[in-house]
Amino acid sequence: MYSIQTIVKKLHFGTNIFLGVSFKMFSDEAKFIKTEKVLVVSKLSKYEHEKIRHKNLSEQELEALIRNRGTDYEKLIHHHELHNRFKENVVSTLRNMGCEVEVVNRLNYTEDKVEKADVIVPTGGDGTFLLAASKVKDNKKPVIGFNSDPNRSEGYLCLPKKYSTDIRGAIEKLQMGKFDWLMRSRIRTTLMVSEEENLTPIYLHGIDAEDSIPECSCSISGVKILPVLALNEVFMGEKLAAKVSHLQMRLNGSTQMTNLKCSGICVSTGTGSTSWHLSINRLPAQSVAELLRLIDIDATEGKDSLATILSEIYNKNLIFPPDDKRMGYTIRELISAGVWPQPKGIKPRGFATKVEVKSNCFDASLVIDGGVSFNFNDGAIALLEVFPEDALRTVVLKD
Template sequence: MWLLARRQLLKSFRLGKRKGLFYSSRSDQPSSNGAGFSPRKVLILTKLSRLEFEKIRHSKLNDAELEKTLRERGSDYSSLLYHHYIHKGCESRVEKCFQEFGTETRLVNRLNYNDECIEWADLIVTTGGDGTFLMAASRIPDQSIPVIGFNSDPTRSEGHLCLPKNYSVNIREAIKNIIEGKFKWTFRRRIRVTLIGENVYDKPVELHDQQLQHPEFRFFDCLQEQLKSVQNNGSSAQPRKRVLPVLALNEVYLGENVSARVSYFEVAVNRDERIKTKNAGMCVSTGTGSTSWSYNISKISPQIVSQIIEILADEGVQGISAKTKSFIEKITKLYNERLTLNPEMKDMLYNIRDPITSYTLPLAYDLSPRGLARRLEVRSRCFDASLVIDGGLSFSFNDGTVAILEVHDSDALRTVVDIRND
């Protein structure tokens, strides 16, 4: 309830603040094109380069000592330095180009990305890769503040969530078109998670922080604020229901922390009856996340396609015979392409990893290992499990805890899908 009230308050404030700037007169939803968009304040969230990361880890070493330590470890220090300067060059060009068009800018990194600077901005721009984009998106509660990403080093990452790679070089052209409204919006759906259970307010683990003395991902001052409000409400009874203060842009993973241990869930798809399933974990993705972990769980190889064709031929299926390598690769490609979905799709895509088939129940009682859902309810029967948001924030998910996963229109993240050059 606290999170929903906070979201509504922020949404009302932002809608009033930006009335006539971001939204069309037809409804309270943003227009699909960029006409009328004129950001005055741009927050630039920049990644920590590997070199900066190492400097934080070894804060007591000077530059010469750090170089020696990294070289002794076997790291290519020259390469770290080279890619650090590539990233910093992109970061600098993005900031200068926005300023050239009369836009006020603030430059922050992951250590000082907080609610205050988000509230200040009309637009959040990331310079980095998909990880930096996900970090920016994690704290945006609704569609009022859009996020746009520049891939600062496209030779080292795909940057699926960022603008096309050519804009990593043509930064000024991209920013000019953004300022002039020559683009289209896309609304990437995100997953809202509600936890029900005895320990749903246990402090989460920020997985990306584990090697840093100081947090690299300060996802959420609001996590601590929410925890304090629960502890100070004058009641010794801990609430049993919690809407998590983060939204998953890519995926939610549920499973035992030790990968060798079997995960055990009871799953209800779209309010149907619960089905018991034992597996190696469950990955629930958005259309955006269907190109990431979800894709790699489900993709097939040319070897599998070749073996299926051989079996069909051996079984006497007409028209099936030995095929060329190019044909097998074509079939493989066509199948794998169908695994990726539209980021604006309202359904979630769930994947059951390595499901253990039940031999004591009819086949119909086994949960399909892959499918679409508008709502998922998962009850944990696990010993030491976690629910992980976008690979970054891990919540305890042990026996008896229930997770309800849903997609709401109001939770969509607004970003740029296409820049027009006309």
């Protein structure tokens, strides 16, 4: 019989091995990044969003509207100016290093501009990085992000926070090849619908950028590969969170469909495993402590307690490598009572190389990276797969 201390040591050792190897699977291709033409993708600040939403208001009227709402106007302006100063610093640094720079944002970022650039540089946080990645359709064009507000944002997809104050140093490393390639897997979604209008994209950021994502037209019998790849995740379920989602799921080409009642299905990449996937599946120290008490261990939930240590180990092991060819699926709040699921036995969380989901929902959506949605109602079928040619080319800088 192992002691609790022995179990913890073994678990911790296994976690260290996992984390140690997860970022070593890089391409052996020659490391060279051309930086003659740089496309900087800047985030829209919250203040800019407000200006666009209320474009008929004067500056004074907009300020009054925001203040009456109870929003801290000074804070809004502060973070707007903070981001703009950072963006200008990135642009001026690149130009001083001899780069030709064009700056775009959500409203005028197009695939044509991506095609003309040598490298895409999102400037903002993870949301801006996801936006920048959405227009890159192959695994050739590198995407390298700077976190414009490292004190408020983690920016997992961006370069480490120290490079937010050393932009030149980061660019020099890229030019000298002092980095490793990281090919982040992305999910390709094929949607089969009975009505072509169900393939019209719906934007979830409050601003519809014209021509941002082309509308899909059915190619063969209502079957279409969606024109945006998922870097983080694909979610399928009822739009109203309180409604039960009726879905059928099939994994890895199985001939058997499983009927489900749940709160939706989230299918994640390794990149997305640090995001929504982790939040859905995270095990809090409180739950671990309650389990330990069931086996007569007097557990607490303090910082260095056994419950906290086990919780941290469990949660770290939810994360898988960004270049993993598998997808991690999660059935949110799976109803496991009576006849559900049909048939029994499906795991609420696992890995798959192919995921097929059929909708029996009333008013559902399929959402890619939390930014663009497609109707996913009764009869619609989504096939989710990962292909090497769809990977996103990013970098890990060497210290």
